[in-house]
Amino acid sequence: MRLSLRRCGRLAPVALALLAAPAAGQEAAGQEAGGREAVRETAIIETIELPAARRDGPLSLEAALAARRSWRRFGERALRLEEIAQLFWAAQGQSRPGRRTVPSAGALYPLDVYAVTRQGLYHYRSADHSTLLERRPFLRDSLFAASRNQEALRQPPAVFVITGTPARSAAKYGARAERYTWLEAGHAAQNLLLQAVALGLVAVPVGAFRDEDVAAALRLPAGEMPLYLIPVGCRPDP
């Protein structure tokens, strides 16, 4: 099959809906130099049922492998909810009951996957293929600053964040749990990168960032470490 990495079109209705004004009750949030949120927004957390993930597609695995490359600039179109859902599923979704699209030592699944968009913070829940959404429209700026202003983090439509909680694996694997968590993040990241190609999107895996700043921005609980940032979007206009 001939591979064509299609350019992303204009905003779809669902994406427009996702870009709607902040929810009622949300405080205005400002920015400080460095992109940090100056005002902590009211935590408004919604649960969103995600569209079912596709288990088939027009691109072969070999074509996706051959086409994958790192992109650090993106078009402006927001990701559609179906695209976010598919990328979540590729990274950590259920493949069959109790098992996921990635291998995991002892099937203990120490990873979590988030997506940060202009809407705020999505936290994937693989058990029921849903996501929590916390509306924090300036969160991407914090990730840009945490990455020491890397171009790829400037204004990507979405940044997927893979985190690890080694304690989930430690009861069985002890000190080796941390190593397994890092290995598993690689599996999840590669799935996500290949799924992006299959969706006609582009991405880059980013490992250079200040861990404590990403953890603070996402308000991660103690013991949950950010492992990878993966900005994703459409190809930029030429």
Ligand SMILES: Cc1cc2nc3c(=O)[nH]c(=O)nc-3n(C[C@H](O)[C@H](O)[C@H](O)COP(=O)(O)O)c2cc1C
């Ligand atoms: C562990 C890891 C960390 C990386 N960190 C960054 C990063 O911080 N910033 C960046 O722009 N690219 C980062 N990359 C992407 C590499 O620069 C890229 O994969 C490499 O140049 C090969 O190019 P390709 O992905 O297009 O094949 C990282 C890749 C890996 C595997």
